[in-house]
Amino acid sequence: MGHALALVHALGGCEVALHDVSAPVLAAAPGLIDGALDTLVQSGTVTQKAGGEALGRIRYTSVLPEAAEGAELVVEAVVESAEVKRAVYDELDRVCAAGAVWASNTSYLDVFPLMPRRRQDRAAIAHWYTPPYLIDLVDLAPGPGTDPQVISMLERFYAEMGKAPVVFDRLVPGYVANRLQMALNLECLRMIEEGWAGAEEIDRSIRHGLVARMAVLGHMRKMDFTGLEMVRNGVSAGTYQPPVSGRDSPVLRGLIEAGRSGVRDGAGFYDYAGESAEVLFRRRDQRIARMKRAIADIMEGDGE
The missing domain is CATH 3.40.50.720 (NAD(P)-binding Rossmann-like Domain)
Structure with a gap:
């Protein structure tokens, strides 16, 4: 950093x-x-x-x-x-x-x-x-x-x-983005640990189900477009229970112990086919830059 x-x-x-x-x-x-x-x-x-x-x-x-x-x-x-x-x-x-x-x-x-x-x-x-x-x-x-x-x-x-x-008016541990990211981490790890979905299914669901709408709407405005009565019905149904952090993840522990701690090790949830970390980070940056430019074009004149 x-x-x-x-x-x-x-x-x-x-x-x-x-x-x-x-x-x-x-x-x-x-x-x-x-x-x-x-x-x-x-x-x-x-x-x-x-x-x-x-x-x-x-x-x-x-x-x-x-x-x-x-x-x-x-x-x-x-x-x-x-x-x-x-x-x-x-x-x-x-x-x-x-x-x-x-x-x-x-x-x-x-x-x-x-x-x-x-x-x-x-x-x-x-x-x-x-x-x-x-x-x-x-x-x-x-x-x-x-x-x-x-x-x-x-x-x-x-x-x-x-x-x-x-x-913020004071220190809020994790602020907004990191708190949401932590909640997403816990949910994704639970799905893998309990066998509901794998890394590829989770990423496909995020990329094709969430990202496009959230990129142009955020989340709170996305709820407005969904309709708050429908959101309330989903909340009141009580069918979703958030995961509780046990301060350890068997999935993460197993990957790390296997030497698969992420891009810099050449593997994590995914294998990176021997490509260097520098190449992978550069490719990530290039794609983020292209995405930012596209979103800016889409949102032009919208006051966002």
Whole structure:
């Protein structure tokens, strides 16, 4: 996520310093950025000139003070560990300007108690979805001591970059998209575990039954089109009982133990026929870019 957020902000006109403590991760970042940018250029999302200018605004450093000193906005996207985040915040506190805004990419962790008290009024959550250079949603949430102007500034800043900020009045673990995604994960895993459907049947049902309607309507408006009486009848029938998380999934455990943890392992629910992860991610990005362009054309003039 770090290299991708560096590209997002550079395309938005920011001078960016990308920091990572891992030398291999930092060394790989320019190539990943080049690949993502190439996809954006090929899809017509970004011009070659704008892409080249964005690359010129990114520098790389393994020294945190070099990255943070003088920064107006610090985007933290380290591992979801309270201990790691607290250590990063303590180091940032020693070098950041007093007025710097801190924005954490956390999904579920309440980061505000981990930050020095004197930074609380300039701290917020800005949570992104991968790949953020294509997925426009960014969740914004304040801490208990955040100056409301910080949230307003971030909302305006990201909207002007063409992103789609959603503002919450406090940290909501998982926000909207991740909470819905977690519910979908649990339901899909239950269907596989209980033998109702396999991965291919689930994906076919989602792609051909849900995606097109939700892409142009969302879900709440889709209910309006269905008719709320029909929705109420479905709810009141009581035939659906949501799955309860047991904090473990036999299906996931078995796949992971078999070395099938996803695209980077060459297999997960699907086999990826020896194709490299880089090729698969590039193909995903190209398809998302094409889909976004098609949806934008469809929705043009609709106020969405």
